[in-house]
Amino acid sequence: MWKQRRNKLTKDGRKLMALLLGLMLLLLPFAFSIPMLAEDDNPEAVVVVNHDAGETPDADETPATPETPINPAVPNTDPNNPETAEDPGTGSEVPESSVDNELIPRNFSNAPLLLPPSPGGVAINEDHFPDENFRAYLKRFDDDGDGVLSQSELDAVTKIDVSIKKISDLKGIEHFQNLEELDCGQNPLSTLDLSQNMKLVTLRCSYCELLTNINVDNIKTLKELYCRENKLTTLDVSNNPSLTTLDCEKNQLSDLDVRYNTSLRTLYCSNNQLTTLDVSKNPSLGALHCDSNQLSELDVSYNRDLTNLWCARNYLTVLDVSKNTDLDVLFLRQQPIKLIKCGRKRKVNNFKL
Numbered sequence: 001m002w003k004q005r006r007n008k009l010t011k012d013g014r015k016l017m018a019l020l021l022g023l024m025l026l027l028l029p030f031a032f033s034i035p036m037l038a039e040d041d042n043p044e045a046v047v048v049v050n051h052d053a054g055e056t057p058d059a060d061e062t063p064a065t066p067e068t069p070i071n072p073a074v075p076n077t078d079p080n081n082p083e084t085a086e087d088p089g090t091g092s093e094v095p096e097s098s099v100d101n102e103l104i105p106r107n108f109s110n111a112p113l114l115l116p117p118s119p120g121g122v123a124i125n126e127d128h129f130p131d132e133n134f135r136a137y138l139k140r141f142d143d144d145g146d147g148v149l150s151q152s153e154l155d156a157v158t159k160i161d162v163s164i165k166k167i168s169d170l171k172g173i174e175h176f177q178n179l180e181e182l183d184c185g186q187n188p189l190s191t192l193d194l195s196q197n198m199k200l201v202t203l204r205c206s207y208c209e210l211l212t213n214i215n216v217d218n219i220k221t222l223k224e225l226y227c228r229e230n231k232l233t234t235l236d237v238s239n240n241p242s243l244t245t246l247d248c249e250k251n252q253l254s255d256l257d258v259r260y261n262t263s264l265r266t267l268y269c270s271n272n273q274l275t276t277l278d279v280s281k282n283p284s285l286g287a288l289h290c291d292s293n294q295l296s297e298l299d300v301s302y303n304r305d306l307t308n309l310w311c312a313r314n315y316l317t318v319l320d321v322s323k324n325t326d327l328d329v330l331f332l333r334q335q336p337i338k339l340i341k342c343g344r345k346r347k348v349n350n351f352k353l
């Protein structure tokens with residue numbers, strides 16, 4: 001009896017020892033992992049593990065960092081990389097609630113910068129320059145080819161020649177604040193507003209058969225204006241005191257005021273519908289072409305520098321050129337002229353009546 005009981009205890013002891021040994025083997029990995037976590041106080045080294053994967057890394061292996069979804073606006077920074085790691089003093093703590101099974105980058109220093117145009121920059125698009133042909137021409141000023149005219153690129157433009165380009169709209173020309181010379185002749189333009197181009201010196205817009213309006217108001221620097229063979233019914237140059245040359249022949253002007261253009265030297269206004277013309281405030285006038293109008297009077301006594309006078313095909317009956325001692329060319333054809341006052345010892349080399 002005693003022998004049977006001893007054999008049974010021996011068997012039970014062996015089972016208990018085997019059970020304890022198995023339990024120790026099961027707890028052995030945790031015995032090594034707990035000190036490692038206790039010694040590591042750096043929160044940046046903590047890796048968030050995706051528990052949905054169903055796998056647990058071995059204790060002696062370094063867990064792999066999960067891939068962060070690619071976002072073109074946010075860089076994939078590595079806190080262990082000195083080139084991309086942020087300054088510990090400037091970083092902001094991410095709340096635990098915002099972490100959802102992925103690493104959230106804390107540094108945006110390598111993010112691609114989508115910068116807006118530089119101050120004053122203008123995109124070469126339909127909103128700023130509606131005319132397609134004008135946009136095509138302006139691309140030559142886009143030095144860096146980014147499709148935007150920066151302020152420095154705009155400021156560098158002093159001359160624009162878009163003659164014979166089939167351009168019907170020059171909207172956007174106002175962005176070129178340093179523009180000094182513009183040639184837009186022989187285009188299907190209907191209006192032309194240059195009132196914002198305050199440094200303009202020379203304007204050529206002749207032979208635009210649809211052009212009915214030109215705005216050059218308050219351009220104090222304007223010296224030369226060529227706008228012949230258009231359909232202008234009005235032309236205001238009263239605020240262009242520096243004007244020296246005005247060619248507005250072959251339009252539909254019924255009135256032309258040049259009293260404020262005291263520096264005017266050349267005036268071509270033939271083939272219009274003018275009934276009066278006052279040039280008494282233009283003492284420097286050297287050439288005057290006013291033929292083919294409806295003038296019944298013309299006083300050139302204040303124009304002492306006049307050398308060339310064309311006034312044919314008007315309604316003049318009397319013309320006094322006695323004060324114009326330098327007059328060299330005088331055309332008076334096809335009008336009811338009755339008296340020409342030339343003064344004493346006057347000689348006109350080219351006189352046609």
